[in-house]
Amino acid sequence: MPDTTRRADRLPGNRYGNRPTMKDVAARAGVGLKTVSRVVNGEPGVTPETERRVQEAIDALGFRRNDSARVLRKGRTASIGLVLEDLADPFYGPLSRAVEEVARAHGALLINGSSAEDPDREQELVLALCARRVDGLVVIPAGDDHRYLEPELKAGVATVFVDRPAGRIDADVVVSDNFGGARDGVAHLIAHGHRRIGFIGDMPHIHTAGERLRGYRAAMEDAGIPVEDAWMSLGVTDPVRVRRAAEQMLADPHPVTAIFTGNNRVTVTVIRVLAEHTRGVALVGFDDIELADLLQPGVTVVAQDAAALGRTAAERLFRQLDGTLLAPDRIELPTRLVTRGSGELPPAD
Amino acid sequence: MPDTTRRADRLPGNRYGNRPTMKDVAARAGVGLKTVSRVVNGEPGVTPETERRVQEAIDALGFRRNDSARVLRKGRTASIGLVLEDLADPFYGPLSRAVEEVARAHGALLINGSSAEDPDREQELVLALCARRVDGLVVIPAGDDHRYLEPELKAGVATVFVDRPAGRIDADVVVSDNFGGARDGVAHLIAHGHRRIGFIGDMPHIHTAGERLRGYRAAMEDAGIPVEDAWMSLGVTDPVRVRRAAEQMLADPHPVTAIFTGNNRVTVTVIRVLAEHTRGVALVGFDDIELADLLQPGVTVVAQDAAALGRTAAERLFRQLDGTLLAPDRIELPTRLVTRGSGELPPAD
DNA sequence: TAGAGCCTGGACAACGTTGTCAGATGCGGG
């Protein structure tokens, strides 16, 4: 007597919980395996009557094509990976969403992971994505050495770096004009009469932070203002240390009259500090923040367009996949100075 | 003469761009296929010397295990799917991140997609994830009929709904106490002397919106205040219409003295409207918003813990996968009233 | 030194799908 227990009657839990396969559908519909495949994929060459029978069996069994097997056979996964720093950061949400929309328009799924700004975790994630054979990768790098990606690039994994350039490999990159944006922001403060301007930002070896610092220095130099060490606080992003740094700048015998902040997290903390001060200290921040216009005063920022970064990168990625893109290139998107009040305060002294 | 062109020398683009396989590694190392598999997976039973040779071949060829094939063979993908409304919404970023962290702790990757609040797109996404044979699904539903998931559930795909319950199927669900939170928020306004209180929220058929509306009504009823139609604006979330709704409530001959807003997007818009008004109108919003404490006045909110929602759901998902979880259940997480000023304003008339 | 037992390595099938190719069927024209 043959094994008459139906698959679903056996113990659950092993192997996808025993899903029906095309073979099962074929048996039930009384057709060949390949015919089912044809129906599932909408290929031509199937009589309406046959198609109906197959469709019926599919519905009855609750069949769902196994894309893992499909991928194995076809070689394209129709999925791309996105590695960013932290999805919970309001800067990355729109970026991720923009990448997703472009992927969707190309019929691809997006798999994303957060590196938590840890180079090892970035590599781990990227390689996990490669093991899943994503067709392409959008990477916001945490590390500064991406030679581990060389085999992948050689193997044809499309790759675009965003927000910061790749380290030690030649790859497409889409960045904001961090240098120019910061320079303009600081120049804006200078134009409003400030000369003692503080800078609080992340470690300069992080590309964006370094560029923004360079922009700060350039603006000061253009105006012929020598920068004092006490005005600069580098490698500081956690609220406690930002607070301390800001308070020190303001407590100095010759306090700064304005502060330029290097990213949204720093900006938020500095806003809190300034809110406790009576003396009006001017502020320009890099990155826009929600509700910035409703604060008193409104917060002047150098805004970058996160969605545009994501969209541009994703589009470039798919052009790589199309084959319509040749040499790696560097694309720089402009920033925009949004004046809302805090950057237009005159020096308090 | 045999074909001596190396795989990598052929046209790129077809089949993962021609990656080396275990077979290639085995050939190069002069060992059997299974031995390579053993080394790659850290299985015992390989001499150090053999292992070294294999590892060398792996590095030389840039071999990376193909997880699609692995999945096909093993039946588990070590990945879970998350379907939410919009990653760009600050409420979902932390939620997604929390799910990711739990997944990571269980060695799983997270694939997420945005439904854009469209039931069809939700279904499309969920089914795409199932086709990829994710081990489990965390779903923030957009639609209200999830019977299409029945075959998946039967097939053993672990599933947890978050933020809103599943429609017409029996599944695990983790939600905030929307009813209680809204009731407390409105009661807070009543306790501060308000009787004419407006409500602006989403369509009541959306579960969260419906529950919050119910909470509003309950608080009013508890206080013996009959609710007037003009105080309620339902199904309104886009800024233009929210603004109009708020302005109407305030322009009424008997204007409301306080407004309860049903979600973060509505709250933000209403804050803008109130900022233009001189008369102090009290406000309590559902969902916390960044910088709410720095506005004048600070914005009192009913905060839900997005990260806790995600974490709880993901943990439950993995308990389903472990088999340590049996019957579907409903978990309700408490909300927290955060008083910051706007909800404590006295009635203006 | 023979035999038992262990350790290492490899041949083979299977996972579920799709591409290839050839067989079957039906139809019209010579």
Add this chain to the structure above:
DNA sequence: CCCGCATCTGACAACGTTGTCCAGGCTCTA
């Protein structure tokens, strides 16, 4: 009536991996 052609269908191999199982070589003991 037969042949050719078009249309539809199915058998089979292959994708890259892992589980099963067996073979061969080694060590250890009696």
